[in-house]
Structure formats: C-alpha cells, structure tokens
Amino acid sequence: MESGSDNSLMLKVRSGDVDKLGLLFERHKAALFGYFYRSTGSAEISEDLVQNVFLRILKYRAQFSGNGSFATWMYHIAHNVCADHFKKHGTGRNVANLPGAPPQDCETPEGRLLKDERLRVAEEALSQLSTDQREILVLSRYQGLKCRQIAEILGCSVGAARVRVFRAITSLKQVYAELER
C-alpha cells in the first residue's frame, strides 16, 4: 500500500486518525455529489446526502476491512444512503430547476438552443427510468465503475450486474425513442 492511497488513508482513519478523512473527502466529494445529483435531481439534497455518507463512514469505520477498494465500500454506503432517502421521501425527481448548460465561447445561438434541448431530453429520459435503472446507469456511466464493482455495491452477482446494466441501457434507448417521436 503506497502511502496516501485511499485504502491506507481509510485504515488510518479507522485507527483513530480521523483527520485523514478530510483528504478522502476532498478526493471524492465531487464524484459523490454527482452520483447523488443524477439520482435525485436536486443539488441541495445531494449535498446533504454527501454529508450523510461521510458521517456513516466515520460511524462505521471499524467495519472497513482494507480488503476491497475504498471506493467500492464508499459507494456501497452511498447506495444505502440513497435508498434510505428514497424510502423516506419518495422517488420523485426535481426536474424543474435545471441549470442551463453554461454558454461556451464559440457556440452559435442555434448551437446553444440545441444543447439546451438535448439536455432537457436527457434529463427527462433519466427521470422516466425506474430508480434502480437510473442508479445503475449513474454508477456505470458517470462514476465509471466496472460491473464487478457495481455487483459488490449492489450486492448481486457480476452476471446479474451486467444484465441489469444492459437492460437499463435498452430501457434508456426506448425512452429516448418515445421522447423524440
């Protein structure tokens, strides 16, 4: 374990050096926020959920074994936090307050309009998927996790994870097709 790796940092946290958790926070906060944002659609809620994840990491630090990767363990916790949130508050998404795509210098007005439209469709498509399918797409596309890691996070077999990802993409395609008819 080279010093400074996620795993070695977490093991230090586990031994009582809780300040090291700050380093892990800085490394993963953006990705975690993205995961929650794409799942819930709300920035405010996502910030709370990120906080929740690190609270749980602190609380359950004794359970980190150092055997698997820290990221997988963290997303496992994140998945639970997300599921708990949906249980409490329902799965309705906040599609209304979308940030518009930030304008870029060399874009034409038509180009901007097109981009906003694509964004809208993409957001709409995501929101029409089931929570489970949305989450697995988020994990796979945005967090860049391999099916093996997704299987660990969701607690299913690798084969099942692959099938679920495939089916989610298929559903996504169908939703797009209907939205653009």
Place this chain on the structure above:
Amino acid sequence: MNDSDVKEILLEYIGGDLSSDREKELQTLLTEHGYTLEELDELREAYARLDDVPVPAPSAAMTENFYRMLEEHKRQATARQRRLDSLLAWLRNRCDRRLIARVAGALVLLGAGWSLGFWSAPDAHYDRRLDDVTAEIREMKGMMAYAMLGQSSPTQRIRTINQIRTCGSVDEGMVAILLNMLGDDPNVNVRLVALETLAMQADRATVRQGLVHSLGRQESPLVQMALTDVLLSLDERASISQFRGLLERPDLNDAVRARIASGLERLM
C-alpha cells in the same frame, strides 16, 4: 458463451471499451445471437447521451459542513473521555485513592474482555447513584474500541477485588461491581475470586439475592460448583428453583449435577 459473457462484450462495445482482439468475439455474437450492429450503435448513442446532463458544482457550504461535522466528532470523543474522568472523581469519594484507581481501572477495562458487550440490567434495589454509574459504564462500553482488547487484564481485576476486600467498608456500590464481575467477567478465576469476596458479605440481602440470581446464568462448571457450595452452606432456600433449573440442563457437568442433587435434598 453464457449470457453473462455475452452481456460483457456487448457492454464493452456500447461503452466504447471494446479492444481490438475482442472484435472477433463480437462478430460471432452478432451472427449467433441475432444482434445487429445497428441496434448496438443505437444503444451506444443512448448511453453516450447521458453525458448531456451536466452536474453543477457543489457549494462551498458542503465542504464547510463536512469539516464542521469532523470537528464535532472529535469534540464528542474528548467529551466522553472527560465524562470518564468525572466518573473517577465520583468514585474518589468512596474509598482511598489507590483503591479508586484500581477500581476505576477495572471498570474501564471490564468492558473489553474476550467478547464485548454483555451487561445485565441494574436491579431495582440499587440506589440511584448506582444506576448512574451503571449507565455510565454501559456508555463507556460503547466506547471500547477493539484496540482496548489487548489492554484488559484479569490479573488487575483480581488485584482490584483483593483490594476491595481489604479496603474495609464494602458498600452497595462495591457489591454491585462484584456481582457484575461474577456474572459477566470473561475469566473464570476472576469470577471465582469475586464470588469468594461476595460470600464474605453474605449477611447482606442484596448479596444473597445477587448470588441466587447469578446461578442460572453461569456456564462454567467451576463457577457453578463454587456458587452451589456457597449457597448450600448459606442454607439459602431461595436458590432451590435455580438449582432445579440447572438440573434440567442436559449439558450440566456430572460432578456439579451430583453436588446439586445431594445438596437439594438437604435444603428442602
């Protein structure tokens, strides 16, 4: 090729990760399993369109809140340590200094033995301050990190009990501690020493009651035997039902069984 492998290759293509040496397998797939390249490209496009959704940056407040949470956590850990210190100060009122250190040490160490976590509920007869002590002990038990496991020493606990014995006045607080050790200490010898010390205070009702109560919870034949001896010599008829309960256990040690059986006859 099973379904999982099929999906693996398809997903690699869709995600744009398919390596050139896998392309042949993809071709086989297309012909054997009836997928067309056109379909796969549509899936690939749909998947890629997910990138159209930008994510706003989290606010600075999120980072601030995290560090605030971390500080609070560290503060609470120090607060727990301070509560422990004030518990020691409370104990200081009870007996001489050196004994207090020993008892306090034993209390702190008691929570971490072979296995963590087996505290009995306090009996209603104990006075209020003892309830507080027990509650504090239970909370401290929650603090015991597994790292403390290596620092608990049965020898120290035996020394503590010996000192309680020679301290002079054994009050209800000490009785409670001893009964707890009799019931829950992971080391058999510690329990035996606690029992002996309690037996010397057998004129107290709380002690007799506690001893009777303890019989049914003992698993070690050594302690069962010693406790049986004590109760029989005290002629404690309240233990009859506990003895009967023990006799019903199929795994009861033969020697203990014989002792209880003969002793019961004399009691009744």
Place this chain on the structure above:
Amino acid sequence: MKAAIAIISAVMTLSLLAQSERAEQITVPLSRPDEPGVLIVHHHKGSLNITGYDGTSLVVKASPRYASEETPQPIDLGAVEKDNHIVLSVSPRHRTIDLDILVPRHFSVRLKNDDSGTIRVQHLSGEIEVSNLNGDIHLIDVAGSALLDTVDGNIIAQFTSLTPGIPMAFTSLEGNLDITFPTDARALVKTRADHGRIRNDFASAPEAETSPANGAGLAPWTYTRINGGGPEMRLRSFYGHVRVRRAENDENAATAVTIPDERSST
C-alpha cells in the same frame, strides 16, 4: 492507535484421498520485533502447543489429527496483528486440529480451548492465561505469572521465576494440581482441595507460616506464607489433589512429570 494493521490469512486447499493431509503453516511478523507481545487464541477442538524461542515472528503450524477418507473441509488459518497483539483463528470448528506455535520468548498468551486437547506452554516469559474445558494445562520452564483454569484436566506448572506482586490462580474441578514455585518466591499460597489431599513443600520449611481455615464453613482454605509473604496464589481443586513443590534448582528438572501426548494415541 496509529499503527497500521497487518492482516494475514492463509487459506489453502488440500488434496484429499487416503494419504494424510499436510499440515498448514503461517508466519506472522511483529510490528515491533524487539518488544514483548500478546498472543490470543480461542481454539475449539484440538491441542495447543506454545513454545517460546529466540525468533521475532510467530510461526503457526496446524495439523489435522485425524486422516479422513472423504473430502475434508480445508483448514483455514487466520491471524491479525496490531502493535504486537496477535489474534489467531482456526477453522473449521468441527475438525480436531492440533496447533504448534513458536512464539518469541517474551510473550504473554491468552489461550482458550473447548475440546480434545492439552494446552502446553513452555519456555515462555510473560503473563499466561489459559482456560481449558476438557484437557490438561501444562506450563514447563515458564517465568512470569499465570491464571489457569480447567474443568476436567490436571494442571502442571513449573515456574523458574515469578513476576513480583502479581496474584495468580490455578483452579480445576476434577483434576490434580501440581505447581512448582521457585525457592525464593514471595507469596501467600492459598490451597484448597474439597475432596482431595494437599501437600505443600513450603509448609514444612521453618520460615513458613501455615494457618488453617479462616471462618467457619465458607472458606476452608489453608494459608501458607512463604518467604515473608506476597501476592495471593490460589490453588484449588474440587475433586483432585493439590501439590505444591519448591524448585530445587536442577533436581526438579529431573523429576519433571512425564506428560503424555494425546496425539500419539490415534
């Protein structure tokens, strides 16, 4: 609490068939090789043989006692080391597995056994805590202190020196106690044999002070103050005999009790 934790686990599958299985072995290095440490083993079935040596790591060998014709479940040896504290675990629990462990000489041990085995500790200097259910406890050439209990077995312990000021206890339900203390030990020896005989070498010495039962009924202990007295050494057997010896330099080595190895009788 800032030390890193090294987790070592060895899972090895064994080839079966009529031949006996190979023993499994792991070596556990110490975080602080030149300092004393603690070994904790809670074994279910089988004997425990701990031997102190001049090395700086723990060497564990696990041998199945019975050869089996069917597919035996493979032996899994695991060890966790933190700051020279080592916890050892062996599975599967239902197999009788004999453990031979080499331990650095200045180590304390906490050993527990449930079934089918003698626990033997030799050439060790430290705090020795042993709890056995069905078997003997043997301490040979040890220094330090001991807290031993067994239900069915005998306790044999030979100390070359004692840590001053530490109370000790030796308790057996049905077995005999045979404890050897160094001649210059300072202690208050308490012996009790509810249904057996007590014989104490120290009691016949002129400087010894023996007082009989203390208080009626409840505590028929025999106290012997040796060399001016010291911490309490409790020796009690409910159904066996209690023998206390004083180590007469080399003489006691010659009269060392022969200890049968249950492994030799398959």
